[in-house]
Amino acid sequence: MPDTVLERILMIEDEPDIRTVAALALEDIGGFDLTTCESGTQALEQIDECRPQLILLDVMMPGMDGPATLKAIRDLPGYTETPAVFMTAKVQSDEIESYLAQGAAGVIPKPFDPLTLAERIRGIWNQDCTIG
Known part of the structure; x- marks a missing residue:
């Protein structure tokens, strides 16, 4: 992964309250360009529009859970190495x-x-970038 600044995040979360709080934390506090999806299916439909640099996803979701969603994303061209x-x-x-x-x-x-969500995500991003 190139040494770049994290700007675009795709968040997949089925709970509206968690999406709202995380969006405030990541957009308003973190300054990220955030796309939110309420399901794995919706994420697969929208991923090419937002071209995320990092994917943030819930584990337990109805229908397609987080691990199944990640597997489906990994099968898409261009997303095999996108940090999740x-x-x-x-x-x-x-x-x-x-x-x-x-x-x-x-x-x-x-x-x-x-208050610390954006900072934690940047820490994971920076660690992942150095692993390379």
């Missing part, structure tokens, strides 16, 4: 290891602190 971060309340050590084994660059536990 899971946001979830399921953060036992074996669960975190499973998310990382599925190709996640990081895991952010829910509930998250809206």
